[in-house]
Amino acid sequence: MQIWLDGISFVMFIGGGAFVLIGGVGVLRMPDLYTRMHAASLTDTMGTLLILGGVIVQAGFSLAAIKLVAIALFLLVTGPTATYALANAALLSGVRPDAQTLDGESAS
Amino acid sequence: MRVWLTLALWFATWLLWSGLYKPLLINLGVLSCLLTLLIARRMGFFGPDVFSLHLTGRLVPFWGWLSKELVKSNIEVARIVLSPRMIISPTVVNLQALPKGRVSQAILGNAITLTPGTVTIDDYEGQLIVHCLTCDGARTLQAGEMNRRAAALER
Amino acid sequence: MYYVVSLAILLTMILALVRALLGPSVYDRVLAVNLFGTKTVLLVSVVAFLYGRPDFLDLALAYALINFIGVLAVLNFFQNSERNMAKGPAENRKEAG
Structure with missing residues (x-):
């Protein structure tokens, strides 16, 4: 039984670590501010969910598990809120997104 | 109460x-x-259009659907980051939010931002401006399934 | 196995620091610092189990709160301090949409 739980959380840790690393690489590689946000949200969602999920599997039914669920929920709610605040502040102070609109013409 | x-x-x-x-x-x-x-x-937390514990029950199926979308778009964006030539086509979409209430509009905006590949950059009087990493992502967003599901939270 | 995931998080924090140093704009740096903060929360919760000290989780939660409020405060500060903007917020909003 313990072996199975260890296996599950090991897989989740590997997956979460991979997503976190990919997000970090993406933040370095992407060309401009708004595209970097997409890479950062990669670590905020799958990275957080998988790593904290792996720790929860190790914790079992205990107070620690409840606290971990609270941390995960809190990160999942505040993550996009902080991203929105950042994007909106950048937009309102005049950072143009280098992007097209859906009809194909350039917006910038 | x-x-x-x-x-x-x-x-x-x-x-x-x-x-x-x-x-x-x-x-x-x-x-x-x-x-x-x-x-x-x-801060006005107990105002009639802000306080919304009654949404909690309907949030659970929404989160289930959202986590499925999360896994899909995470893998999509991870593939883009890892490919040697990053093939991105950044696109800006104007979206009319279907949900009317302030809370459900905030839920819609946050759900859009939470899925990698789409970031809400502005929400002003129900008009969302969304930045998408790829053109395809913009099209799926404009098809409006997330919009409809967020609006369904209100009823 | 805790070591593997801590190493991945630490590497990501280094990458975020590089982005924070490279800039180029203030908002890129804030984005990198926010990423650094959320990764710290994950690292603290993993380390809590690595050393078998579950009370570290309270620190992780408090750090998550402080990080969120801190980022919002910094953003508010920069938004208010850019007084000599060429255009007002409303115009910038219209042009992007």
């Missing part, structure tokens, strides 16, 4: 977190709950 419910919820959380039941700590808990209540009230 709302106030009492919230107060009970907060105090239960305090007891769960501290785990120590000495009179001093319990009194501190009551005090901090009351202080938070005061601040939340000043």
Whole structure:
């Protein structure tokens, strides 16, 4: 039984670590501010969910598990809120997104 | 009624977190709950269109659907980051939010931002401006399934 | 196995620091610092189990709160301090949409 739980959380840790690393690489590689946000949200969602999920599997039914669920929920709610605040502040102070609109013409 | 419910919820959380039941700590808990209540009230937390514990039940299926979307778009964006020539086509979409209430609009905006590949960059009087990493992502967003599901939270 | 995931998080924090140093704009730096903060929360919760000290989780939660409020405060500060903007917020909003 313990072996199975260890296996599950090991897989989740590997997956979460991979997503976190990919997000970090993406933040370095992407060309401009708004595209970097997409890479950062990669670590905020799958990275957080998988790593904290792996720790929860190790914790079992205990107070620690409840606290971990609270941390995960809190990160999942505040993550996009902080991203929105950042994007909106950048937009309102005049950072143009280098992007097209859906009809194909350039917006910038 | 709302106030009492919230107060009970907060105090239960305090007891769960501290785990120590000495009179001093319990009194501190009551005090901090009351202080938070005061601040939340000043922020308009108990207004009719903001306080929405009744949404909780309907949020669960929404989160189920959202986590499926999360896995899909995470793998998509991870593939883009790892490919040697990053093939991106950044696109800006204007979206009319279907949900009318402030809370469900915030849920819609946050759900869009939470899925990698789409970031809400502006929400002004129900008009969302969304930045998408790829053109395809913009098209699926404009097809509007997330919009409809967020609107369904209200009824 | 905790070591593997801590190493991945630490590497990501280094990458975020590099982005924070490279800039180029203030908002890129704030984005990198926010990423650094959320990764710290994950690292603290993993380390809590690595050393078998579950009370570290309270620190992680408090750090998450402080990080969120801190980022919002910094953003508010920069938004208010850019007084000599060429255009007002409303115009910038219209042009992007």
